[in-house]
Amino acid sequence: MNRTTSITLTAILVVATVAVPLAAASAVPSSSVQSESGAGNESIAPGERFAAxxxxxxxxxxxxxxxxxxxxRIANAASDEAKAAVVADQFDASEARQTALEDRLAGLNESRNTGELGEGRYQAEVAPIVAEMRTVERQAAAAETVAMELPEDALDDQDVDVEAIRALRDRAGERGGPETAAIARSITGDDIDRSTTDDRTPADSTARPGEGQADDRDDNSERDTVATATEN
Known part of the structure; x- marks a missing residue:
């Protein structure tokens, strides 16, 4: 990684460190919200809500x-094979992270069911897990987008499976199930449960990146021509 890249990433990390406490403070609702799941009606304590x-x-x-x-890393990759290698690394890391998050969630569910973990503490620990699963979903979506632009031979050389990436994206998008997602929403709002594909049309979700852009330019050109003729 070159010097410019290192400086860029360092700057991002510094901004992130400063932003965390400020953003967290603004994210804490002023009123106590109970779980939407129906699994428990215990209100989460202010300290637990803040930690979440x-x-x-x-x-x-x-x-x-x-x-x-x-x-x-993709921008600095000098060949299709190098880009495929970056995609493979991203997929491996994201899949490992998703598995770890699912294991953590299973442990929390077991502790709650046995009474070892109170409802408020359970909710506080579930919310960050759901947020991390959303991150995994976005990472998988980004890897899928790049992979779809690469030739098959480059993907094969790096053992990149687009279907496996897509399956990981969908798996992370489930957010641990509707009950878990509802608990996270009750603490942090609807944004935490928004899918990476919520703002895309069905055509957008199946089209390769860049497809349809030429048609949009043609449509815009036609509209400009009509508008000019009207003005004249």
Missing amino acids: AVGVQNAEINGDVSERTFEV
């Missing part, structure tokens, strides 16, 4: 840093 908000903000900021790091 800090955890969520950390997960989101770390996710942003990870995404920018991936973009820099």
Whole structure:
């Protein structure tokens, strides 16, 4: 990694460190919100809510840093094979992270079911896990986007499986199930449960990056021509 890249990533990390406590403070709701899941009606304590908000903000900021790091690595890759290698690294790391998060969530569920973990503490620890799963979903989506632009031979050389990347994206997008997602929303709001594909149309979700842009330019050109003729 060259000197410019190192400086860029260092700057991102510094900004992230400063932003965490400020963003977390603004993320804590003023009123106590109960779990939407129906699993428990115990209100989360202010301290637990604050800890959850800090955890969520950390997960989101770390996710942003990870995404920018991936973009820099792809931009610096000198060949399709090098880009495929970066995609493979991203997938391996994201898959390992998702598995670890699922294991943590399973442990929390078991502790809550046995009564070892109170409902408030459970909710506080679940919210950051859901935020991290959303980060994994975004990472997988970014890897999928790049992989779809690469030739098959480059992907094969690095053992990159686009279907496996897509499956990981969908797996992370489940957020540990509807109950878990509902608990996270009750603490941090709806944004934490928003999918990376929520703002895309069905055509966008299946089209390769760049497809449809030429048609958009043609449509814009036609509209400009009509507008000019009207004005004249």
